[in-house]
Amino acid sequence: MRLPGCFNLRGWRGLVAVVALGVAAPAARACAVCRPQVDATVYDAAYTTRLALVTLPVLLLVAGAVGLLVADAWRRPTYRRSVASSAPAADGIEPDAA
């Protein structure tokens, strides 16, 4: 049986059909019945709590990594001196003079 031309997915018509399907499919999957239930379950009163719980391991790792970088920079005397010497001295004594 020969299919109509619109079902022939070769060539540029096929490319257009695949792209059109990709554009239309998400709308087709967001069915009118289940989508409101999904939205109501995702965006309920516990949303912020769940967001915090889901991202907690990542946040801890990033905080630890940033802490290590800051600690390494702070341990290096030049960094400490440059920060200290950039601040205005309240007593008129230069930090490097100590």
Added chain:
Amino acid sequence: MVSNQMLPDARRPTRVPLIVAGVLLGAGLGGFVDGIVLHQILQWHNLLSARLPPDTLVRAKVNMYWDGVFYAAVWLMTALGLRLLWAAGARPDVPWSGQTLVGALLLGWGVFNVVEGVIDHHLLALHHVREYAPDKLPWDAAFLAFGAALTFGGGWLIRAARSGAESKQP
């Protein structure tokens, strides 16, 4: 103003920026392995599958949403690791060592597994490694053990890279 007497200290080599970048990259890639292999391909669990079992289409879609949030967070961590790696590569005081980077990648993957395992599997019970197994504890324990092995292996590689670098110095 920076004192000239302190400049040699500024040039003292430090591996910390390379290690931190590698740890974040390894943790991010490890998170993707967890999500892609255990969530999507094997379908052993989802991020909230112990709290919200995906036994209906609506619940499955809600779990997909929170898996997506997890991926977004892990993607950001990976991007940050890449940015820090780029910055470390531009610093003359950071020794460029493939062994250190591989060790940091393994360390990051292992630390991610341990932190995620302890928090999500045991403390918060958001999900378990094999959600639908009758006995979940051995799988959770194996996941932690794998993470600990990666952590020790990565730490060993980093330490070996340091002693290797020291032995090469004249």
